[in-house]
Amino acid sequence: MTALDLAVAQDATLAEIDLPDSVRDGLGAQLAAVPDPVADIDWSMSRYLQIFAQLPIRTLQQIQDFGRHPDTPGVGYVRNAPVDTRLPGTPTDGRPSPDKATFVAEGVLLGLSGLLGEPVGFTTEKNGQLVHDVVPVRGGATTQTNQGSSVFLNFHHDIVHDASGRYDLASPDFLVLSCLRADPEGLAATYYADARDICRALDTPTLEILRSPRFRMNAPGSYVRDVAGGVDVLSDPVPMISGPGHCPEVSAAANGVHPLDDEARAALDRLQSACRGVAHEVFLRPGQVLLINNRKGLHARSQFTARYDGRDRWLQRAYVRRNQWDLRHRGVPGVRRLH
Template sequence: MNALDLAVAQDATLAEIDLPDSVRDRLGAQLAVVHDPVADIDYSMARYLQIFAQLPTRTLQQIQDFGRHPDTPGVGYVRNAPVDAVLPGTPADGGPSLDKATFVAEGVLLGLSGLIGEPVGFATEKNGQLVHDVVPVKGGATTQTNQGSSVFLNFHNDIVHDASGRYDLASPDFLVLSCLRADHEGVAATYYADARDISRALDPATLETLRSPRFRMNAPGSYVRDVAGGVDVLSDPVPMIAGPEHSPEVSAAANGVHPLDDAARSALDRLQGVCREVAHEVFLRPGEVLLINNRKGLHARSRFTARYDGRDRWLQRAYVRRTQWDIRHRTTPGVRRLH
């Protein structure tokens, strides 16, 4: 699978947000003097709010509305954001980099996150970090994880293993993906398929099957690898599409969906095919950010060639929740992460 195999959607389910040069430069100057944000994340988030509140009012409203309303686009494409003046080598082991002298990229990531919700860390994903370095790792090249590169990362949303058996309950509401460095050839594409577009493209029988609890989601690859000793950990039977027709929610585990019967298996195959038909395609470059609604749609990544030479593709990612109240049973006292 590569970029040429996918059609590219052009409709109102993608919001394009271009920052003027003057705004980029003003943000960059202020972010360049903010120290490592994780040292005092609550203070840093307050400072980022002050900085990003200076965006043009219409731009600020567009970003905030993206996080607020059920009927807004499922993906936002922010261009011309500030970047670090000097960037060290791409981390070889999945990060984080210990050599960054400035934290402009982290400020962009967390500042935009704070306009749509609150960044959250899960202990089973990147050791609970709030800023995830998404880079190719040689040992994970063929995996359906953020370490992969040589295989197409199937359409999915980011889910979290939960003892309740429902992996969509604690999952992030949004992902923010910020590009620090593109891949060598510039061919790595990120895709987003909106559940509204998916539902419209499906035939009624397939849609009805996908709305039935005939699927079990595998836990994320990081959980299976680091916690479960490599053994699949499946959810309770759940539907893949749920909610009202005008505002559907879609769920699909990157690490595998197990259909419970032949009709469910056929529907799952059709779902992946439809995602390819309706997907938006974005080739992220430094200074570009994707705001991804993790409930309104599914995202994917094309394969690309990693060289492991310190100049590979480097994204930063944040998980964002509108509220942590309904997952407060997962909180760790005194630590800003969830177990």
């Protein structure tokens, strides 16, 4: 699949946020003075809140409204954010670069995350890091994971394996995706399909099937690879769409959805087709950030060419929860990580 296979939606389900140059420069100067946030993450999050509270009030409200109201857009597109003046080579193993000397990008990522909720790390995803380096990894090129590059990453929302059998319970409420370096050809696209647009594109019988518990989600690729020894770990039967018609929630596992019958399989195909028809298409560049509501829609990524030479596409990602209280049973004492 290529970008040409998708129609690009142009409606109120995308919030566009442009920072003036003066705001960008002011944020950048303050963020450049903040050391590696991992050293003292609670202090760093407080400092980021102090810095980002200086945004123009309309911009600040737009970002906060994005996170707190059910009827707001499902994806926000922030442009002209500050960047690190110098970047090391793109990591080739998916781990943080040991050569990164400044942390402006991390500040943008975590500062915006803090306006939406609280960043959270899971031990089965990037070893529980709060900042995920999303880069192509040679061994994962064909996988439906953030390491992939040579295959289309299907429309999905980010889920977390849970022993209860419901993989949406611990899922992040939001993802924040920030671009440090675009792929050299500039062809890697990120897509977002809002559940409201998806439902409008589907017929009533298909929606009834998708709202029935006739699907099983596979656990995330990282969990299957690192914990389950490569064996699929399926959820209990669940619906793919839930909630009221005016505020639906949509679910789909990147690592595979297993329909329980032929009707469900056909409905799943129609869901993916609807996503392609209504998706917003964004080609992220340095200084650009996507705020993604992980419950209001599904996101995807086009295939692109990876060279593993230090110049590949480099995004940073944060998982954000509005409330972590109901995940307290998964906590790791003394750190901001969850099992």
